[in-house]
Amino acid sequence: MATLGKLASFRLPPLPTVSELVKLYNLRAEKQLSQNFLLDLRLTDKIVRKAGDLKGAYVCEVGPGPGGLTRSILNAGAADLLVVEKDSRFIPGLKLLSEAAPGRLRIVHGDILTYRMDRGFPVNISRQWEEDPPKLHIIGNLPFNVSTPLIIKWLEHIANRSGPFSYGRTPLTLTFQKEVAERLTASTSSKQRSRLSIMSQYLCTVHSCFTIPGRAFVPKPEVDVGVVRFTPLVQPQIQQPFKLVEKVVRNVFQFRRKHFYKGLEKLFPEACRVELTHEILERADVDPTLRSTEIKISQFRALCDAYAHLCSLDPSLINYEFREELGQKKLKTEQSRKMDTRTDTETKDSIEA
Numbered sequence: 641m642a643t644l645g646k647l648a649s650f651r652l653p654p655l656p657t658v659s660e661l662v663k664l665y666n667l668r669a670e671k672q673l674s675q676n677f678l679l680d681l682r683l684t685d686k687i688v689r690k691a692g693d694l695k696g697a698y699v700c701e702v703g704p705g706p707g708g709l710t711r712s713i714l715n716a717g718a719a720d721l722l723v724v725e726k727d728s729r730f731i732p733g734l735k736l737l738s739e740a741a742p743g744r745l746r747i748v749h750g751d752i753l754t755y756r757m758d759r760g761f762p763v764n765i766s767r768q769w770e771e772d773p774p775k776l777h778i779i780g781n782l783p784f785n786v787s788t789p790l791i792i793k794w795l796e797h798i799a800n801r802s803g804p805f806s807y808g809r810t811p812l813t814l815t816f817q818k819e820v821a822e823r824l825t826a827s828t829s830s831k832q833r834s835r836l837s838i839m840s841q842y843l844c845t846v847h848s849c850f851t852i853p854g855r856a857f858v859p860k861p862e863v864d865v866g867v868v869r870f871t872p873l874v875q876p877q878i879q880q881p882f883k884l885v886e887k888v889v890r891n892v893f894q895f896r897r898k899h900f901y902k903g904l905e906k907l908f909p910e911a912c913r914v915e916l917t918h919e920i921l922e923r924a925d926v927d928p929t930l931r932s933t934e935i936k937i938s939q940f941r942a943l944c945d946a947y948a949h950l951c952s953l954d955p956s957l958i959n960y961e962f963r964e965e966l967g968q969k970k971l972k973t974e975q976s977r978k979m980d981t982r983t984d985t986e987t988k989d990s991i992e993a
Contacts, residue, residue, distance in 0.1 A: 676857040676865075677706055678781050683856055684712040687867055690849040691777050691813035694718045698761050700804065702752050702780030702790070702814075705730050707737050709781055714741050722760050724748045753790060757804040767808035769801060770874055774808040781815045784861070788820060791840070798843045798872045799882035809872040818851060821866025833933035835893045839886060842877040842937050844870040878941045880948050884958065888944050891962070893932045900935060901928040906962035907947060916957075920946045 678684055687709060688694065695717035704710045704723040707730070713721050714737070721744060723734060731749055738745040748755060757778075767774040782790060794812065797803035804810045816824065819832075824840050825848040826832035840846050849867040854860050878885050888907065895902045901917060908916040921928050924942035926935065935943075951958045 676781075676783075676859065676861050678708050678852070678857055679706075680856055681708060681712060683852060684709045685715070686850070687781070687813065687815070688712040688716045688779065690867060690869055691779050692811065694777060696775065698722075698765055698774075698776045700724065700757060700760060700776075700778050702778065703783060703786075704734060705781070707733055709779065710734065710737055710745070713779060714744060718744065720744060720746070720761070722746045722748065724750055724752045724755050726751050753786065753793065758802065758806045760804075761807060765807055769808060771808065773811050773871065776804070776807050776810045778804055778810060778812040779814070784817050787814070787816050788836070791816075791824070791836075795839055795843055796882045799876065799885075805872060809874070811872075812870040813849070813867065814870070815852070815865050815867055817861075818864040818866045821848060821851075821868050824848075824868055828936050829934050831933070835886075835889050838889045838937060838940055840870065842885065842940070844872050846870055877937050878944050880944045884948060884951070885940075885944050887958075888947050889940065892935065892940075892943070896932055898931075899929050900932045903932065904928075904943070907960070908957065909960055909965070916950060920950060923949065 694713060696719045697717075698720045699713050699718045699722070701710055701713060701721060701723045704725055705727070710721065710723060721741075723745065725731065725734065725747065726749075728749060731747065734745070734747050738747060748760075761776060765774050765776055778794075791814070794803070794805075797805050820836070822832040823834040823836045825846050826834065826837045830837075847869045849869055852865040852867065854862065854864050857865070888904075891903045891906050892900050893903065894906065901921060904920065905913050905917045907920075920943065923946035924939070926939045926943060930939075947957075
């Protein structure tokens with residue numbers, strides 16, 4: 641208890657400001673890496689407050705950069721903060737913070753897309769999936785270019801209870817481009833309703849916390865930024881394998897302006913497309929004239945269950961991909977066109993001879 645009391649009252653000793661560190665180490669945000677620095681500690685403190693009570697907690701911060709959010713996490717009383725940073729230019733500044741908070745900040749120089757977070761924390765912090773979330777949090781001001789692939793990767797980990805979710809229902813508090821944040825939290829019939837909406841909401845409670853104006857970042861991005869908090873559900877709203885759900889949802893949303901069955905058809909090979917589309921719609925009992933944005937998660941559950949049933953009858957269906965078939969057709973057409981051109985040329989040469 642005494643240790644927790646010290647953490648609760650802990651403040652970092654006097655240090656150069658984040659802006660001063662940026663100048664000291666000549667740090668510039670790399671456009672190709674979608675880097676934007678958040679230097680206002682009032683805003684980083686606000687993000688950390690939305691993450692919940694961090695006193696005595698374990699935290700993984702994704703892409704700390706110059707360390708603004710890192711300071712706020714440490715000041716909030718985190719007992720153990722693991723930061724994963726890919727860009728070596730930020731390591732010296734992070735080491736300075738580590739020295740100011742001895743034993744509380746661990747630095748991993750690596751890529752969060754490949755880092756094994758399931759090995760990053762002690763096993764004894766784990767909680768059963770049905771229990772309250774563990775005293776572990778994932779927080780990050782994500783570069784725009786990795787935010788979507790990263791959340792999809794983590795959603796798959798949630799479905800499989802692997803990676804950082806091997807410890808239990810680990811919550812995440814992350815920043816996204818405002819448009820992506822709106823897609824993640826969009827409700828049924830919203831214009832922003834998308835594949836991301838379904839994939840995140842069938843697995844998590846997804847909450848939009850607040851929006852940060854672009855002018856708060858250095859350099860200023862062309863868009864505002866949304867802060868989103870995810871808490872994995874005890875029971876997913878669709879109880880089918882992640883890859884199967886992702887495939888159904890992806891196909892349904894590929895023709896947003898048409899009736900959703902147009903996308904659903906592409907789950908099946910051409911030879912049996914009409915028959916199986918009719919069967920899946922009948923079994924799921926979903927109106928085929930709905931637009932993809934109008935379909936509720938309960939209806940997606942019915943569609944996924946119906947598709948899983950058809951795949952159990954014909955296992956080859958799960959590996960069928962319409963785009964691959966389309967690519968093969970295009971390749972055959974191109975090869976045929978080249979062959980016709982070669983034949984025409986040979987015929988012409990023969991006549992001239």
